[in-house]
Amino acid sequence: xxxxxxxxxxxxxxxxxxxxxxxxxxxxxxxxxxxxxxxxxxxxxxxxxxxxxxxxxxxxxxxxxxxxxxxxxxxxxxxxxxxxxxxxxxxxxxxxxxxxxxxxxxxxxxxxxxxxxxxxxxxxxxxxxxxxxxxxxxxxxxxxxxxxxxxxxxxxxxxxxxxxxxxxxxxxxxxxxxxxxxxxxxxxxxxxxxxxxxxxxxxxxxxxxxxxxxxxxxxxxxxxxxxxxxxxxxxxxxxxxxxxxxxxxxxxxxxxxxxxxxxxxxxxxxxxxxxxxxxxxxxxxxxxxxxxxxxxxxxxxxxxxxxxxxxxxxxxxxxxxxxxxxxxxxxxxxxxxxxxxx
Amino acid sequence: xxxxxxxxxxxxxxxxxxxxxxxxxxxxxxxxxxxxxxxxxxxxxxxxxxxxxxxxxxxxxxxxxxxxxxxxxxxxxxxxxxxxxxxxxxxxxxxxxxxxxxxxxxxxxxxxxxxxxxxxxxxxxxxxxxxxxxxxxxxxxxxxxxxxxxxxxxxxxxxxxxxxxxxxxxxxxxxxxxxxxxxxxxxxxxxxxxxxxxxxxxxxxxxxxxxxxxxxxxxxxxxxxxxxxxxxxxxxxxxxxxxxxxxxxxxxxxxxxxxxx
Amino acid sequence: xxxxxxxxxxxxxxxxxxxxxxxxxxxxxxxxxxxxxxxxxxxxxxxxxxxxxxxxxxxxxxxxxxxxxxxxxxxxxxxxxxxxxxxxxxxxxxxxxxxxxxxxxxxxxxxxxxxxxxxxxxxxxxxxxxxxxxxxxxxxxxxxxxxxxxxxxxxxxxxxxxxxxxxxxxxxxxxxxxxxxxxxxxxxxxxxxxxxxxxxxxxxxxxxxxxxxxxxxxxxxxxxxxxxxxxxxxxxxxxxxxxxxxxxxxxxxxxxxxxxxxxxxxxxxxxxxxxxxx
Numbered sequence: 016x017x018x019x020x021x022x023x024x025x026x027x028x029x030x031x032x033x034x035x036x037x038x039x040x041x042x043x044x045x046x047x048x049x050x051x052x053x054x055x056x057x058x059x060x061x062x063x064x065x066x067x068x069x070x071x072x073x074x075x076x077x078x079x080x081x082x083x084x085x086x087x088x089x090x091x092x093x094x095x096x097x098x099x100x101x102x103x104x105x106x107x108x109x110x111x112x113x114x115x116x117x118x119x120x121x122x123x124x125x126x127x128x129x130x131x132x133x134x135x136x137x138x139x140x141x142x143x144x145x146x147x148x149x150x151x152x153x154x155x156x157x158x159x160x161x162x163x164x165x166x167x168x169x170x171x172x173x174x175x176x177x178x179x180x181x182x183x184x185x186x187x188x189x190x191x192x193x194x195x196x197x198x199x200x201x202x203x204x205x206x207x208x209x210x211x212x213x214x215x216x217x218x219x220x221x222x223x224x225x226x227x228x229x230x231x232x233x234x235x236x237x238x239x240x241x242x243x244x245x246x247x248x249x250x251x252x253x254x255x256x257x258x259x260x261x262x263x264x265x266x267x268x269x270x271x272x273x274x275x276x277x278x279x280x281x282x283x284x285x286x287x288x289x290x291x292x293x294x295x296x297x298x299x300x301x302x303x304x305x306x307x308x309x310x311x312x313x314x315x316x317x318x319x320x321x322x323x324x325x326x327x328x329x330x331x332x333x334x335x336x337x338x339x340x341x342x343x344x345x346x347x348x349x350x351x352x353x354x355x356x357x
Numbered sequence: 358x359x360x361x362x363x364x365x366x367x368x369x370x371x372x373x374x375x376x377x378x379x380x381x382x383x384x385x386x387x388x389x390x391x392x393x394x395x396x397x398x399x400x401x402x403x404x405x406x407x408x409x410x411x412x413x414x415x416x417x418x419x420x421x422x423x424x425x426x427x428x429x430x431x432x433x434x435x436x437x438x439x440x441x442x443x444x445x446x447x448x449x450x451x452x453x454x455x456x457x458x459x460x461x462x463x464x465x466x467x468x469x470x471x472x473x474x475x476x477x478x479x480x481x482x483x484x485x486x487x488x489x490x491x492x493x494x495x496x497x498x499x500x501x502x503x504x505x506x507x508x509x510x511x512x513x514x515x516x517x518x519x520x521x522x523x524x525x526x527x528x529x530x531x532x533x534x535x536x537x538x539x540x541x542x543x544x545x546x547x548x549x550x551x552x553x554x555x556x557x558x559x560x561x562x563x564x565x566x567x568x569x570x571x572x573x574x575x576x577x578x579x580x581x582x583x584x585x586x587x588x589x590x591x592x593x594x595x596x597x598x599x600x601x602x603x604x605x606x607x608x609x610x611x612x613x614x615x616x617x618x
Numbered sequence: 619x620x621x622x623x624x625x626x627x628x629x630x631x632x633x634x635x636x637x638x639x640x641x642x643x644x645x646x647x648x649x650x651x652x653x654x655x656x657x658x659x660x661x662x663x664x665x666x667x668x669x670x671x672x673x674x675x676x677x678x679x680x681x682x683x684x685x686x687x688x689x690x691x692x693x694x695x696x697x698x699x700x701x702x703x704x705x706x707x708x709x710x711x712x713x714x715x716x717x718x719x720x721x722x723x724x725x726x727x728x729x730x731x732x733x734x735x736x737x738x739x740x741x742x743x744x745x746x747x748x749x750x751x752x753x754x755x756x757x758x759x760x761x762x763x764x765x766x767x768x769x770x771x772x773x774x775x776x777x778x779x780x781x782x783x784x785x786x787x788x789x790x791x792x793x794x795x796x797x798x799x800x801x802x803x804x805x806x807x808x809x810x811x812x813x814x815x816x817x818x819x820x821x822x823x824x825x826x827x828x829x830x831x832x833x834x835x836x837x838x839x840x841x842x843x844x845x846x847x848x849x850x851x852x853x854x855x856x857x858x859x860x861x862x863x864x865x866x867x868x869x870x871x872x873x874x875x876x877x878x879x880x881x882x883x884x885x886x887x888x889x890x891x892x893x894x895x896x
Contacts, residue, residue: 085724089727089892090728090892091892091893092889092892108727108888110730110731111730113729113730114626114730117728118724120724120725124725127643127647129651134639134643138636138640138643142632142731144627144628144629144631144730145624145626146624146625149624190624380804384804385807387807387810387811388807391810391811391814395817395818395823398823399823402824402829405830406680406684406685407684410675410676535655535657535658538657538658538661539657539658539661540661541661542662542663542664545665545668546664546667546668549671549672554671555762558667558671
């Protein structure tokens with residue numbers, strides 16, 4: 016087992032925030048005396064990430080994802096716990112460390128608004144002390160990979176949001192960092208642009224062997240890039256493992272999609288087989304307990320003139336949702352049928 | 358009076374909001390004290406060298422300073438915040454939210470934001486004025502007091518008109534942040550009666566940037582230098598300024614709707 | 619792009635490079651916003667013109683001069699003032715406030731460079747353009763107010779060097795001040811206090827010789843007068859050679875003090891920032 020690129024043990028971060036209430040009197044009262052309370056943004060998180068691994072970091076807003084990323088990148092000092100990235104303690108913010116990482120945040124603004132990106136790139140070259148030849152090679156490669164073309168020659172303010180994000184993403188990686196912290200790298204972008212950024216990150220990971228930890232609201236990002244996901248909620252890790260097993264672990268259901276042969280009877284009652292989710296173009300979706308899926312599928316094939324039948328995990332979004340729903344209620348996962356327990 | 362009611366509503370919300378930032382009160386007080394201290398130091402320096410500046414005695418100049426601080430407070434509480442909001446709204450395209458409200462756009466744009474704590478300057482200005490009046494030899498009659506009040510209101514309306522015109526320019530030229538800086542710089546010249554300035558500057562400070570009307574004229578009312586003719590001129594010019602600024606704002610609005618359609 | 623290690627240029631070359639790039643960007647921006655920036659410069663002229671008019675008025679009333687300074691010398695003082703003021707424009711504490719509020723500081727903290735280095739380079743880059751823009755303003759002010767000055771070549775040379783000194787001292791001091799934003803989020807009052815002290819103790823408001831003796835003594839122990847009074851007087855004040863060269867040494871002293879201070883404050887500020895920024 017090689018030395019992990021990222022090592023996090025029992026990481027915690029607690030903020031103290033003022034308490035505010037609504038209303039005029041409350042405002043006057045808090046003018047005189049203000050109350051504070053503690054917020055545990057991250058409470059005891061541990062994980063390791065191997066060099067070259069791409070890991071998705073999932074969780075609802077306020078789960079502690081960004082706080083964790085900020086601690087990993089050295090922007091935030093942990094309240095307690097241990098963090099090591101590439102052998103460095105991030106909060107020391109050594110230049111040698113900062114040169115090896117990058118952090119991309121949703122609203123990036125590294126670039127000079129009024130100037131072409133190329134000028135800002137030159138500045139970054141100077142700041143990171145990059146050798147001019149290396150810099151030029153990387154820059155031109157990025158321009159090609161992201162299809163930037165003339166965009167880097169126009170003032171940044173004249174670019175569309177998507178174009179700007181591409182140009183910004185390139186800027187964030189010009190120093191060829193070994194570890195990438197990507198916080199919502201595709202937020203607000205249209206599907207094409209999301210795909211472009213996604214494939215760029217994948218390509219960068221492949222060519223440079225860089226380690227990537229990313230958060231995203233778009234499951235497509237996670238599915239395309241990450242084999243492994245870490246799910247965090249209320250500052251704690253709920254799940255750490257392969258994306259594929261997430262569904263198996265957290266979803267009690269499977270979805271069976273059935274298409275009947277031409278000429279089959281018009282009205283068939285599917286209710287006895289499971290919960291009917293809907294039907295479309297002759298294709299009927301039925302939700303059944305995970306354990307019962309093979310059995311129900313057998314019965315369907317036996318009872319009806321089936322043209323096509325598939326058994327699928329529910330969409331990953333639904334799985335994630337049920338993970339958080341379960342965690343919020345502090346109860347085990349939702350079990351629609353008693354027979355479906357694993 | 359619908360505009361006043363609207364202004365009151367926004368005033369209340371703004372006050373509620375500002376009350377949350379309690380430190381700002383003390384900070385503003387400190388800030389005002391610093392400015393007052395510097396102002397007094399300058400007066401002290403000047404009157405250590407001379408007895409009167411162009412016929413203005415020390416108490417008379419103190420009165421000018423009081424009006425200057427007072428008017429600065431009025432601008433800071435009522436005029437500047439809304440105008441800056443208007444400017445940023447036009448720049449960021451969020452002005453559409455104002456346009457879609459069933460109110461007079463100019464009124465709504467002019468009362469939306471207030472900064473309560475800037476009002477400390479109004480209090481400081483009043484205190485300085487009080488001290489100045491106490492030191493002035495002449496007695497202050499009701500006529501002077503009324504003339505002062507009238508001149509002050511006219512002055513404030515003229516400054517408002519000026520800001521509205523300048524901010525309206527944002528409909529054409531997006532980047533006008535520096536104009537605010539320019540005004541801050543020029544407003545400092547109101548610390549002194551405009552009569553001491555060379556003619557080209559005096560005329561600019563009267564008709565281009567109406568600082569003479571906003572500060573010097575009310576101070577003249579207090580120090581019995583104000584002639585009825587000057588007050589009438591101020592009133593007339595004030596009305597013209599209001600009408601012109603409103604007309605200009607409407608042209609700007611038409612341009613905005615036309616361009617964003 | 620592959621996994622081979624990255625070659626770095628030497629730290630010195632990197633630093634020079636940063637300055638050059640920052641200057642390039644500053645000049646490009648300056649040119650882009652020339653109209654707006656000129657407005658800003660014009661607005662700044664109001665301040666010295668007010669001082670100048672007031673003191674020329676006093677001088678006229680006192681039979682031509684105040685404390686030995688004639689109307690023409692006042693004019694020279696305040697016109698040179700406008701250049702020194704423009705050179706003295708630095709990254710203000712308000713800039714820090716905005717930088718933190720808009721999250722740009724985080725991006726800068728992720729870079730392997732002391733952000734103040736970037737600020738120094740950027741604002742230094744402005745200055746050549748500013749000087750060009752200043753010439754017409756100075757020309758018109760001279761037409762109106764009739765300045766009187768006759769500096770020696772040495773005085774001109776010291777003046778030129780002292781401009782850089784003034785810029786550095788003011789930059790470093792205001793950076794330290796700006797870092798206070800890490801604790802208060804509202805730096806306005808502290809900044810105002812600084813400006814008030816500067817007005818009274820630097821020669822920005824009036825030539826220092828008009829100040830009471832105790833104020834002049836106090837000013838000798840503080841950095842302010844080396845950012846306004848000294849450069850201006852180097853050109854207009856008929857200073858002796860010893861005063862001129864001694865002044866440059868004093869500037870150097872305050873640059874060293876300012877650099878140390880900003881480094882120390884920076885260390886604490888970053889610790890503070892990384893403890894609370896959510």
